[in-house]
Amino acid sequence: MMRKKIFSRFGSLNKSGRKANTRIVSLGMAALLLTMTACGQNAAGDLSGNADSVSDTSLSSDAGVSASSDLRSDVDADAGIGGITGADAFNLDDVADKELNILDDKYRTTYEIFVYSFYDSDGDGIGDLRGVIDKLDYVNDGDDSTSTDLGCNEIWLMPISPSPTYHKYDITDYKEIDPEYGTLEDFDELVSACHKRKVSLIIDLVLNHTSNEHPWFKEAANYLREHPELTEIGKTPELMDACPYLYYYNFSNEPQTGYEKLAGTNWYYEARFWSGMPDLNLDNDMVKEEIADITQFWIDRGVDGFRLDAVTSYYTDNDTSNIEFMTWLNDTIKSQKEDAYIVGEAWTALSRYSKYYASGVDSFFAFEFSGTEGVIASVARSKRSPLSYAKAISDAEKELSSVNESYIDAPFFTNHDMARAAGYFVGRSSEKMVKLAGALNLLMGGNAFVYYGEELGMKGSGKDENKRAPMQWESADATGMCQGPKDMEKFDMTYPSLMEQASDPYSIYNYYKKAIRLRNTYPVIARGKTQPVEALSDDDIGAFVRYGNTGLSSDSNDYIAFDENGDNIGVDGVISPVLGAKDPLYKEAALLIIINNADEAKTVDLGKWSGTGSSPKLSYQLNVGEEVSTLDGTSLSIPSYGIAVIK
Ligand SMILES: [Ca+2]
Ligand SMILES: [Ca+2]
Ligand SMILES: [Ca+2]
Structure with a gap:
């Protein structure tokens, strides 16, 4: 199918009667071959068979991969002249014909993975760490001479520790792997497989709250249930000794905003998100010691950094305390690993998250640019001009650098809490908008994040479960496909699976790949x-x-x-x-x-x-x-x- 498509397009050049300058034809063929090789490796085995058979022909002598640097300079010198237009010229800027210049620093392109819905290695329908290992070549094969991978060079894993929920943002053991996802040994293997590919790995660090099933909270709750006579949690040595976990959380004997009743007691506890997620008392030195122990644990296992969950909720409505805590956290982590990368989730406006850079944390997600109403989506929908996008970036750069000169912006378009674009870019230009939005994100400076499946134009909105649908590798019954969250609604994807998109040069997937490759070609784009x-x-x-x-x-x-x-x-x-x-x-x-x-x-x-x-x-x-x-x-x-x- 692949070959037929390409040759029919080549044929149309002749039919259209355009002047067939010999040099242009050979250039076109060279580019065609590069495309075919790339796509063949990308897709199923039978396609690579086709690519091989083509490279066996006489074409290979002037169009082999070794000629790619000559081709590149020709393209640079001649792009746009000679009247090459339309399909055949598409290949002039083929992803395979540019030499990469990837710098080993914190300005990366990061792929956000929800392990649960990514790839299932053992057939239970739930994605797992071995599944991530199995699909690492999709993210990055570690070989700069191939362009069959996405080219992302960092992975962010959403929480992987034991938790009663599918999303695992409520943790019961910070120093373990949820059995649904695998074991610490699997994790170690994933770390080394990433590093072999020069891909760094960062993990979610959920410090605002634990699960209400965390032993710390259970101990505290049980103590309060067993001691109904207690009316005040004063810092008496006796009480601190009897149950230190009382001080790990914020208990109150009166109802308060953001507090939940502790069943079987007259006590309330702070739980800003949900009763199952009690907020930690981050003022407590014992809690801080636990946190330092947790970050050291994962650093010892080789992680390259952390994504900080819900930082505006550390101290609700208190930016001064949030910055103070993050300053401590940043110093702590960097004393454990000097070059650790830290990115914070402060879901708020630029005018507020910019202040957080005073903590020394490398990055905060650029929420101003993301989501249905952000700068990226607004430009993609032509609600605002592309010049205003450039101005918004320039303004943000000035604002962020005024707070911390070594700030690293963290642009993203969608994440696991946001509707996916295929659901809201509708109408005749919808696919163009999906692509343009992807590029607008990847053209931003800093460390750009791509949410798994975004590169396929996956759909999912409404309930959170829908935003975390199974990665669309191929048909739903194929090996390794995940079932997705139990409460996910049934809906059809707008765009085809990876399997189909890989062999279509105009697919959203191939567009994203080229946009990522652009970042990997010119370091100045990110920096x-x-x-x-x-x-x-x-x-x-x-x-x-x-x-x-x-x-x-x-x-x-x-x-x-x-x-x-x-x-x-x-x-x-x-x-x-x-x-x-x-x-x-x-x-x-x-x-x-x-x-x-x-x-x-x-x-x-x-x-x-x-x-x-x-x-x-x-x-x-x-x-x-x-x-x-x-x-x-x-x-x-x-x-x-x-x-x-x-x-
Ligand atoms: Ca599994
Ligand atoms: Ca590669
Ligand atoms: Ca909090």
């Missing part, structure tokens, strides 16, 4: 700063530069600094082009990114901005369909919902 370029923008077109100088002094000709007009005044205030500047670490010191969220193709004269210089090159593009961007001199033609990256 640089953002300068909106109003001179090239209008209601539909948003242009911005992502730029960064590592180790370049301001005397260097390549140093980039902007004035208020967006002109580069890097060297002694002299205006000079930005594009083409080189950086020792990033290679490309600056990229111009153009986004078109109009319903039609647009033309942009890049010469309207001084930073473009005289020889811009189209170096990467993300397209929602067969139409591609082309660059003729400084005239860029960009398709509907297209993204062009110029260097």
Whole structure:
């Protein structure tokens, strides 16, 4: 099926009667071969058979993988000229033809996995750690020369410790693995399999509350039930000795907001989320010792960091105390592992979560940009302009860096608490919106997060269970497919399973893969700063530069600094082009990114901005369909919902 599709598209070039310049044809074939090889490895065995048989033909001599670097320079030099348009030109920016430049730091692309619904290794319908190991090659195969994997280089596992619930955000033992998911030995194996692939692994750290079935809470509750005469929990040595766990939680003998009645007693306990999740007393030094012990335990097992659950609830409505506690937590974890990565979940506006960066915690999720009403979805739906997206990023960068210069933004589009986009992007352009939204997330600076299944355009909204549906590897009865949460409603997915999407070059999956590869190709995307370029923008077109100088002094000709007009005044205030500047670490010191969220193709004269210089090159593009961007001199033609990256 794969081969038929590709050759029929190739055939259409001839039928359309376009001038068949020999060089272009051979370039097209080289790209075709790369695509086929990539897709063949990706999909089922019979497809790779096809790819092999093609590479046995005479084509391989001028189109082998070894030619890819030549091909790349041809593409850079000639992208957009020669009148290549439509399907055949799609392959010019094929994911396989760019050399990766992956830096080993905290600016990663992270894949969020809900183990329960990911992959089931033993046939009980529940995903497990061995299932994650089995599917690691899907996330990252550890081989930079292949593009058959997603290319994410960090994994965040939602809670894996024993818990009475399917979601496991209420823990009964912080230093164990839930038997549904496997064993500590499985976990150790997962850690080493990740590290072998240069994938870091972070785990959820749920510190606001435990399960009400945690032994700490059970001990405290039992003590109160057995001592009805107790009317006050004063810090007497006798009581602290008799039941230290009374001080692990917040008990009150009066009803209060956010408190639940403790059955069989006259006591109330703080439980902000639900009676099954009693809030911990984070002021208690014994609790802090437990926490330090827990983080040390997982660091000793090799985790690279933690995702902090529900940090605004540590001390409800008290940011000062939240920051103080996170400062302690950050210092504690980093004294145990200096380069640990920590990202906090503060589900609130930028104006509030920005303050939390004062704690020294590396990252907080960019809630401002996520979800149905966030910046990303609004731009994808054309409710706001792509220029406003660039401005929002630039504003956020200024705000966050003013609090902590070494902040690392943590953009994401959806997560396990949010409706998935396929449910709310509807109508004629819905698939384009799903793709564009994915790219807008992955084009942000920092450590970008992708929620499992987002890359397939999975659906799920309403009850939380629906947002955590089984990963759509293939049909529901296939080996390894999970059953999903018991109370999940029945609904049909909008887009096909991975199995079908893998072999379709225009699928959401292949689009995401290319967007992730873009991050892995140009380090400046995740690490640089953002300068909106109003001179090239209008209601539909948003242009911005992502730029960064590592180790370049301001005397260097390549140093980039902007004035208020967006002109580069890097060297002694002299205006000079930005594009083409080189950086020792990033290679490309600056990229111009153009986004078109109009319903039609647009033309942009890049010469309207001084930073473009005289020889811009189209170096990467993300397209929602067969139409591609082309660059003729400084005239860029960009398709509907297209993204062009110029260097
Ligand atoms: Ca299982
Ligand atoms: Ca790879
Ligand atoms: Ca709390």
